[in-house]
Amino acid sequence: MLATKHQNIIDNAVKANHERAFYAQYPEHPKAYGEEAHAKGVQSYQQLLGKPFKSLLQTNETGWSGEEVSPYTREVLGITYPEFAVNDLVKKATAAGKSWEKLPVAERAGVLTETLEKIKDYFFDIANATMHTTGQSFMMSFQASGPHANDRALEAIATGYQEMLRYPPTVSWEKPMGKASIKLYKTFRAIPKGVGVVVGCSTFPVWNTLPGVYANLITGNPVIVKPHPRAILPIAIVVSVIQQTLQDNGFDPNICQLAPDSSKNLITKELCENPAVKLIDYTGGSSFGGYIESLPGKTVFTEKAGVNSVILDSVKDLDPVIQNLAFSVSLYSGQMCTAPQNFFVPEHGIKTEKGEISFNEVVQHFRDAVAGLTKHPKMGAGTLGAIQNDETLERAREARQLGGKVILEGTPVENEEFSNARVFAPTIIEVTSADNNVYEKELFGPIVLIIKTKDTDHSIQLAKQMAVNLGAITCGAYTTDKSIKEKIIDEMNSVFTPVSLNLTGLIWVNQHAAFSDFHVTGGNPAGNASFTNQEFIVKRFVWVGNRELAE
Template sequence: MPLSEVHSKKLEEAIKALHTRGHYEAFMEDPRSYPNDGQKLEELLGTNFSMMGEDAKDFLESSEKSPFTQQMLGVSYPFLNTSTLANQAEKAFEVWRKTSREERASLLMGSLDRIAKLFPLMAEATMHTTGQSSIMAFQASGPHSSDRALESLAIGYELLGRYPKHADWHKRVGKQEIHLKKNFVAKPYGIGLSIGCSTFPVWNSLPSIFANLISGNVSLHKAHPSAVLPIALVLNAIREEAIEQGFDPNIVQLAIDPKEGPRTKELAESPMVKLIDYTGGSPFGEYIESLKGKITFTEKSGVNPVLMRSSENLNATLGNLAFSLSLYSGQMCTAPQNIFIPAEGVFENGELIPFDVVVKSLLKAIRGISEHEKIGPGTLASIQSEQTIERIKTSSNSGAQILLEASSFSDSHFPNSRNSSPAVLLVEEDEMDLAQSECFGPIAIVVKSKSFESAVKSAKDLAAEQGAISCACYCIDGKLNEWVADEMNQSFVPVSFNLEGYIWVNQAAAFSDFHLSGANPAGNASFGQVEFVSRRMVWLGNRYFQKPE
């Protein structure tokens, strides 16, 4: 099906945004922009979730449990064994790989339209599987995910038009005129496997699914067992659009775990799987990267630093940092963890504010959020897994000085919510064992550093060794900031300087910000970069000798 005029215009706008890197959103962030008159979450609870165009006989109930209510969702999903999934994917690939970029783009743009109609339902499903607040669940799984998916689509669409389909090549060699007709084709690899995570089941997966599909590959999605429903809704929308446009819906398929336990390795090691996208912890990510014959795209653990030197308004600075630490209880890969504060203190408009005063002000700002009856629950939301609660306890028993104890808080809307206020710990720069690895969750570590310069060196070295995705720096000296950027960039970490107000280091905007650099131990891929899509296909040129007439 050719691209409609509306879809062509939106795709042109997206491609332009890729090059200008300014603010662009194809999908509005305001929930009021999307009618909430469709299916509701309660209608799906305790039911069999059928995939469009799939005649499944076996359904297995997931382990999805709401972090807010502590109630099981009770949704069962179709189960197909690995060989069946792979064979169906291979059959779909044989047709899909031969489609034009216009046909692929038409199907994917149509899919995005269908997905947008599901945003309210997806928000509910995300909230009650991940523990995100209602507004974050809406934005993260809804418009922000679709913007990132469109970003991948736009990159791929432009790449597929980069070279001519045909060329006439002439060269005179002595008395002979050599004439070749050439054609240029972008060949996909086959089956791509995306491995979902529990905290951002759509945002972390949809860009790779779209990157695979626009490249001519097909996609198997292995959902995290505790967060299946949000991505199942998305996959079903794509399958529905595929059927309407006359394609095999098995260009995307949902894979869930059997009763016996996880089968991620079984899927990843299948010889039919050629591409793997993974989001999660470093140990399993390193296993994925080690698989021979696979092209991998990983996002793993990282240790994100905050560097403090000076500020024009320290309260505003610390307020911004406190919110970054509190947002979704630190369960974001971009959340700050190690807060480097020089032992002498931090400058505010030339006046040196002692270390202890800075720390007390930071703790006050954090408590101002966590102890607020309305702001606290809406910002901190809920803890996705019991393992994160255990991690909070373990870190608090690490021997580091406890500056602020973590504790559960009252949520009037969800009395049974599994939640926690942030724990804040203190270590010396020479004794940073606790700060050497990611402490996923609401855990912040204040590092009392010898100087600002030594803090930058420590953060740079740690990023090179353990990886980092984000870095916040609060310093109003322009020359010093140039040095900081150069130092951290050497470990392939981007730096956000002096953020205040309604912008936080946790955030990364589609079409403008690259998510990860793909060049330090936090991962080998980067959303928004051309390589995130181009590595999924290979350009080939065929030559046909033309005899002289």
């Protein structure tokens, strides 16, 4: 029994979900997985190139297509994926779901944990696939698509497991009525809502996809994964492992299907609008996200775009702060939904233990740190990774046309290993608080804005306004003043934005840890979902109670 085999993992995850202290089922360091794993992963990845991807256990394809291009080599991967008719996918999902939903949740949890244990063996394959589709560095590719994604999946399994066991499956209800009583035998069933679709994005094709996949599966819903056509391979490997594990254990692999499409023949709308599809998880741009949220009769979980702010008020020592922020904006070239974009700095500068530092000095310091990091021969290219697509590169190249004063001009950066890589360092632009036409929008990629404000109250007001109007997933803040700290937390939390305070060293605002940090809150326009709070789970099924007169 897989439920018994993995009970310990599940129990620990349930406990970790509650305690929210540091916890990881899957170590994030590649070395934890053996010396040979890395080389083997590269080899496995290379063997997939230029061929049809045949590891899925799905049948009845209508054709094959593939259009992935490595942001590192700028060459097509040449892998093709099977395409399926939407009706066929939905029909198979519905059929597969019928027996899946009958399985006790403890058994589903066991099987699903087994899939994670099997995925673990492919972490390095997935890492290489992620690197050459998203442009992430190897290390980020490994961690985000491997252990971190698995941990978030386990978090969803554990939350679902606990929620579905919340009420007793049967209960004897006896109402005293004077001398007699009325006895009812009651049953409580958690009924899954229906077929789930998870729409992936091109920058985090696994990390952003697995929570929805496992949240659907643990609650008894079959799932169809619709990857971004530019980043299919990483999640295709994951789905193929899930399917193989399901089949090996006697389950229908169609409980979890992949639905690849191509930019010439996108199927997302047709898939989402299918009446049998009741659940949609979506990661991506706000405009399509708005369409998804507007679909009637669907339960929808979105992570859309937001504008993340950093509020600089006062620091002990400026240098480690600036180093930390320079890394935050450079990491994967600002292509993280958690990356800071707008830096609010008071015109009178900021206080430090060594005295006041003027606005211009702060800006100059930040400029130097970003330039130093991104042009550093050993650190630069590795931190930046590569730009996922040409649209983002184009926006970065034309950043100076946004307006304001260009403090640092973004430039191509050489990657020693991949001479063709699409690497571009951040542009830093200084604007005034009146330039809201410049900073009041999301500028996805390596573009950073420094906004000169009257004072910290003004900074808070603007950061709050961004969160209300455009949404925010994170907010960084630096202050040594206790009352200002409380004010920043109160004000940003009131618009459902989490605050990271005074981060320096090896921890950055961009990072959200499974089992502890909720990801997105669902409270502002950045998305209506949160990994993994109760809402992310309980909206996927319905409690229904039945009663029978006891004899």
